[in-house]
Amino acid sequence: MKIIVFLCLYLATNNCYAVDGRITNISRDYEDLDLERHQELVNKPPLKTIQANGYIVDCIDINKQPAFDNPLLKNHKIQLKPSFEDTRTNSTIFSSIGFEDDLCPKGTVPIRKTTKEDLIRAKQLSNMNVGILDKDIPGRHYAGVNLINVDDNRRYFAISGIIDVYNLPVKNADQITSAYIYLQNGGVNDKNVIMAGWEVHPKVFGDGKTYFFIRWADKTKSKGCTNLICPGFVQVEPGYVLGKPVAYTSTYNGKQFELLVEIAHDRNTNNWWVRLNNRNLGYYPGILFSNLAFGKLGGWTGMTSTTPGSPSPPMGSGRFPDNNLYRSCYFRKMKFQTDTLRNVGPTNYEDAVASTDNPNCFGVQFNGYNDDIQGYSMLFGGPGGICGK
Template sequence: MINTLIFVLCLVIGGASPTVHCIQDTLKGDKKLEEQLKLVDKSPIKTIHTKYGDIVDCIDINKQSAFDHPLLKDHELQREPSFQKPTEKSSTNNLPNRSIFGHDGNQCSKGTVPIRRTKIEDLIRQQSLLNSSIFVQGIPGVHLAEIALSSKYGPFYGVKGRNSVYKPFVTKGQISLSHLWVQNGPVETNDKISLGWHVCPELYGDYESHLYASWTRDNYHKTGCYNLVCPGFVQTHDAIYLGEPFTIVSSYGGPTFDFLTSITRDPLTKNWWLRVKNHYIGYYPAELFSNMTTANKVGWGGRTVTPHGTLSPPMGSGHFSVLDFNHASYFRLIAYRNTSKKSYGPKHYQLEKYVDKPDCYNLFYYDNLRENLQNSIFYGGPGGNCGD
């Protein structure tokens, strides 16, 4: 059955005439895909079918796939961050905090966590994502509009910002995303965590915006993945899950919807916690990384990727950014955490700006807007012929 499905998808992906190479890959990939599927899919205690098409399995929190990673064999589960303040411990029944996600308040029972079910066709589609990472600069077809704090102002212990959500139009093989990140080490071999939203049909089989995270310990050469495609991320929240679709997105001209995102290192365990809206949803254990007890760079912005020879997709709202929250994709209230463990908004002189194709995308940073905006980034663009 799996061989047949892989072969059919080879036809869809590769065109009307299957190649010998594709047939060989089908036979070789069968066993590997079956093994990968066993790693990411566990026996559920409860299954939730969302009205947006996801199948979500409620898995015993102690038996999730993260603990299949060889580096996490002796890992001790951390149920909540040690630095969480009492005011941040919002109720899991606080539905308005989760209204932009697709589960309508249906959540897993105590002691279990939601994991988006991975199907064999998901794994087959995802093979095309493994050979070229959107997070590595210099790969043809990858473009960015980002800012990052210079490493000379580090080390850093966290990054945050309120990220506007859009649904830019992409075609097959393309990705458009918005994210913040932490990283450490030389570019060629760095440890990195990214958190935000993206439109990525190869990952989900649709053209919706999804919550996502990714990690690597060697700049995506041999390690790391999106969401739970490979073991690594430890889920702790009972409702918000990686890969979840957004049910509300911003419209150009308004209304605009944004949500809080942050990545923060726990001072006791050294684990890196992800926060989405008012909830810490889980963490990447310290054992996963080769050298990320701190971060030497943090940043914010957008990226796109497109197959060679095709037009690049839009980024953000799909329009060049201007100082207007109803027309530009943005991060507002951005801040970083340094050795003092306090959060600060970056200053212009601390930042490095990366816009590789100004005819396709742009970015502006403002560090002195009104109180509810403060440090803000506006970025994005229509894409198009970017010279690939």
């Protein structure tokens, strides 16, 4: 009897039970059940299904996409295009992301089907959503050009740039290397931010490939995430899948591939549009944010992250900038919009300041305007390594 009582107590305290002589973990079973239910909720009934390279794409009714699972968007009316005039930037090498005009039928948007593995990674990331707003995180490093508010009255409504795209190695799932543009507002406790660019981030994407990403966060509400991990971003582009790896990346001292990325505020609707390679990808509804009617800060930056005390992964092309666009990762055609002007470059050093938090690991070069091809441009990157902090 003592043995039976002990066994029952052991099984109870370890969330287990015995069935037909087999020991089963109750917590694990419930966790699997929750994952399956969560999958059913996030994977909407598709009107068309496409088998991609290692994943499945569902064509979802644009009015039933995951964004509308957010209670704030219950009665949201979709804005199919921005009310401001689209700007166009010509380039012959916007081929690292492929748009397919016939990917999904009219009235639908392509959504990558969510797997259990995706949900498990998302759960692991849930505590990191707001952490992306904290720059002083041990193991995290930056090199880039930041717009600063010199008189506290400057307001930024759009930012854009052409980003050179690389695929650099990271040693484990906890490491990140990326390059992106961002706009931010708020103080220490209520920072709001939108980011867009490319990233190697195995904990989010499940592998070491380079992905285009978008990200938002509101520290006041403790909300935010990457791509469609949580509901919020409203996609209108029918020919591009968020969560699709970048097809081609640049080669050191060889062929270069780029992304043209823009974040722009629509003053008529208060929505924040994300544009990719001259296409309107979609927008973040203004209601998601507690304090982002405009940006007080912004910039073009490279970032790496690793666990504290371990060597940092490389940034950019993995080399220090050396005034050569074939060897150094870069941003070109750097532009921003203030209250009265749209798509104007950083015309003086009061607006744009170059900085790196660890010059031994990463460098940055910013000389303002170069020529019609480069516009305002910045080179950045480095090998990483033992960077401290």
